[in-house]
Amino acid sequence: MTETAPYVPQEPGDLVTADAWNTMQERIYEDIRSTAQDEAGKVTHVASADDAARLEGLDLAGLTAEIARRVLDDVRGNSGYQQLFKVLKGGEVTVLEHGLGTAPLVDLYQLEYFEVATREDDETRASFATFYLCQSEERRVRVPTADGSGRRAVDIQPADGPDLGIPWVELLTRYEVPYTDTTTLDDLETEFWRAFFADPNDRFNDDQYSHSPWFERCCRDKQTVKRLKENGDWNDILFIMHPRKTVNFGGTGFSTEDEVRLPRPANVGVQHLDNNRTALWFEPPHRPDSGTESRARQYINDPHSPVPDPDQDLTGQTGRFERELKLMVLLKV
Template sequence: MVDTPAPYIPHSAGDLITAEDWNAMQVDVRQDIATQIATSIANVKDVAHATNADTLDGKNLADLTQAILDQVFAQLPKRTGYMRVFCNLKLHADKIIPHNLKAYPVTDLYQLDYFEVVCAKGEKTEDAVAEWVLFYLYHADERRLRIPPHTDAIDIETDPKFRILWKTLIDYFKEQGLLDYDDNTTLDDLEVDFWRAMFKSPPNDEFDPDSYCHSPWFEKCCGEKRTVGELTKHGDFDDIYLKVKPQKTINFPSGTGFPTPDPDAGATAEPTNVRVSQLDLDTVALRLLEPPIYPASLGPAPTEKTPIVPLPEGYKDRLPVMLLLKV
């Protein structure tokens, strides 16, 4: 049953409504409305969720975070920089390297070590030769290789391993506009473009063609004109590696005069006799001051049964290095 509201000022039929009654009723109405509003507000424990409460200017939290990160990343290249350069330093000659980083960069220098591999020179297995190289493309299954028919095996993968996933490098070169490829690109064409991007993109130096090669598996795929798409389908494209051995020694025991080769190849100081000069905020220079120091084991055949191609003439007057620049 609905309660009948009581009148603000009770009157009977025929009673006179005075001005005082009218004013009093207005006061009572105002007080009643205020009381009801206060009671209603006190009873509200939650409000309906606004449709745009989680957004700012139409962007949700994820959008706002990404927008902020985009602005930060846009500013980072203006304040930071990184460069990797492969150099083949000549004795008593300055190697000028423009980096355009607008600051004196932190420089880090690594000697590129020669290592023994089996280089494929043709589709026939007997065409393969053992060589000392600086860069080598091979398949992950080729951990040890030999030159048939009766030679000792050469360890392609050592412990620890020196290797870079090839796909990582070519994707990086593609982003830099140094090469292009797709699923229809053949492996042999991609390799040619890769070496060009490695050594013919300034300020990198060109290296002697005998200082890099590929494995018998690689040669077979090149001869068969295998494409990137075919290799990817069979899972081989992610098993191709580039082997390169950048190394340096820190706090090597000092002696008198310039360092000399150590009988233990693993204990030879490297790199040695290199001066790094910060010419200005955009340029550094490297200079090989004395003949480089190579491990005493470099040069002869690994075993009597495995003949190895000698290093190129004049290698003792050059030092292959990897320079890293960072600001």
């Protein structure tokens, strides 16, 4: 684009609609592809005929997609939009140094624990995670039951809902994780978590993120980025999380016969301190429902214990799970 011809003209105060955003993406992609083709047509000599149509292993389509991904991520970052991952501790105030120059809209999504399949010590087992790396074809994995008497299935993708997952390559770009074709998957994963949990995000405990059996095998075999691309797996690695939109209501919630249930995230306060800082705080108790979250609660309180049986009633369990709250925080001006 030029300085006098924006892709999608907008006036101060206009809403950025889905149609406008999609149109901008399409025009950016078309502009990059057209420019790349024009520049390629000017080349009259190449050092290697085999590499004439490629740059760093990417053909024109791959190069266009990579440039477009980086451009759109920059556009998103410069638009006053921020996505943060925070761990709120009961009774503590978390200050977000967003530097947006005005009080942003604040949107909160609780990061739920969900059951996953991992592989450690040459054994596939069930555990719980907040963030999970896997291959898109890993939809259901069989694991030993809690008592060791048999096996049961863990659904990586919801059996009765739409698929989840962000292409990992997009997050590698967003968090500026460096790698080359010779970088091994295990080294790349280490660098990714280091970048992902860096400021302004919070550091999550080691028991809150993991990877799948497929991912573990590739790490053990020292698979490189180049090999993953050649095998067609590179773009199929997914980053899965379960952020759930919640609303805070006034009052103490509603009660059942044996407990009081609060809306989630329960008792989260938001206050703008000035035009560049926003405070969040969480007041326990946080009371998860029974079911998957209660089983996760028991496991997180004691991660060295076996994963609870899916049919076990754990409503009465308490501990760290109720004293902290993990959130995806969206800021927009």
